[in-house]
Amino acid sequence: MQYIGVDGCRAGWFWVTLSDTRAWAIGLAPDAEALAALAAGARLMLIDVPIGLPDSGFAERLCDREARAVLGRPRAASVFRVPARSVLQAPNYAAASQLNRRLTGAGVSRQTWGIAPKIRDIDRLLQARPALREILRETHPEVCFWALNHARAMRHNKKTAAGRRERLVMLRRFFPDVERLLEHAATRYLRKQVALDDILDATVLAVTAKQGAGRYLILPARPARDAAGLPMEMLYCTP
Numbered sequence: 001m002q003y004i005g006v007d008g009c010r011a012g013w014f015w016v017t018l019s020d021t022r023a024w025a026i027g028l029a030p031d032a033e034a035l036a037a038l039a040a041g042a043r044l045m046l047i048d049v050p051i052g053l054p055d056s057g058f059a060e061r062l063c064d065r066e067a068r069a070v071l072g073r074p075r076a077a078s079v080f081r082v083p084a085r086s087v088l089q090a091p092n093y094a095a096a097s098q099l100n101r102r103l104t105g106a107g108v109s110r111q112t113w114g115i116a117p118k119i120r121d122i123d124r125l126l127q128a129r130p131a132l133r134e135i136l137r138e139t140h141p142e143v144c145f146w147a148l149n150h151a152r153a154m155r156h157n158k159k160t161a162a163g164r165r166e167r168l169v170m171l172r173r174f175f176p177d178v179e180r181l182l183e184h185a186a187t188r189y190l191r192k193q194v195a196l197d198d199i200l201d202a203t204v205l206a207v208t209a210k211q212g213a214g215r216y217l218i219l220p221a222r223p224a225r226d227a228a229g230l231p232m233e234m235l236y237c238t239p
Contacts, residue, residue, distance in 0.1 A: 001043040003213070005205025006035060007141070008049060008118045011193035016181065016206040017042075024177060024206075026185050028194065032121040039135050043213065046205040049115065049122050051138040052225065052232035053085040058105040061232045066219045067143050075142050075153040080112045085226070088120040127228050139235045141201035143219065144208040145170060147236040158197045167200050173239075174207045212237025 006015045006029075013029040015038060029035045039045045054061065061082055068076035083096065084103040090096035096116065097107040108116075126133055146153045149170050156163035171178040185199045216235045223233035 001213075002041055003206055003209035004038065004042045004045040005202040005207070005209060006045060006047040007198045007202040007205065008115055009194045009198040011189070013047075013118075014185075014189075014194045014198045014202050016199075016202045018175070018206045018210045020210075022177070024175075024181060026181060026188070026199075026202075028189065032125040035122075035136070036125055036129060036132060039132055042135055044209040045136045046139045046144075046209045046235060047122065047136060048139065048141055048201055048205060050082045050119055051122060051126060051136075052223070052230040053082060053088075053119070053123060053228075054104065054232075055085055055227050056103040061224075062220045063138075063223060063232050063234045067140055067234055070151070070219070071142055071146055071153045074157075075146070078142050079140060080109055081106055083108050083112055083116065083119070085123065085228075088116050088123070123228075123230075126230055130229075133230065137235050138231075138233060139205060139208060141204050143234055143236050144204045147217070147238055148174065148204070148208065148211070150239065158200065159195075164196060164200065167204070171200070171203060171207060174211055175203065178203060208235070208237050211239070 001020050003018045004015055006013050011028055012031060013035055015027050015029060017025045029038060064079050064082060067079045083100050087096050087100045090099055093113045096113055100108045145167060154166055156166055158167060168178060182199055216237055219234045223231045225231050
């Protein structure tokens, strides 16, 4: 069986695949359709993108609120507020922020608007292909690191040298080849295509998918579903 972790990057979607053996692979998917083809052979594909979107309402998704609560400061800041589904069709940032404020009482951050095309692509994919919903599931890298690190959030920002070191140390416990994977990916792709933190994030998602096989946990324990029937949840697992 294959377990896949996917993180958005400038060139599309960077993915890491782990198998029931010690084999691993990496790659770059240009779009959601390529991810769908990859998911066909997976037991689970975890992705760092919101799945399950509100249509309106002032309350945030419960999974986002619970993720911030377990991470605490400063890592809680990595969990962005999710926009309303219709906001993803806005022509520009100003229009998106204005519409989201009218629908939910809050604007849209620049970071969220930057990944709006990716959120929209995955949302469309899962609505068009319901069979993928049990395979392609949402999580958050910092929640995965927190859970695998015995409910302790990472101390340093992932874009710093200290942040990369502590994440590598943690990942090595579950995936001894992590340095080799990082080196291979760093030489195969330019930083303007795939950043180092993209590689680490996709790796911890793949590790979580494999480590948690058959015993995944979910934030929240009883997730709500959006108007399209998609769950508003984040999967994770303990060591």
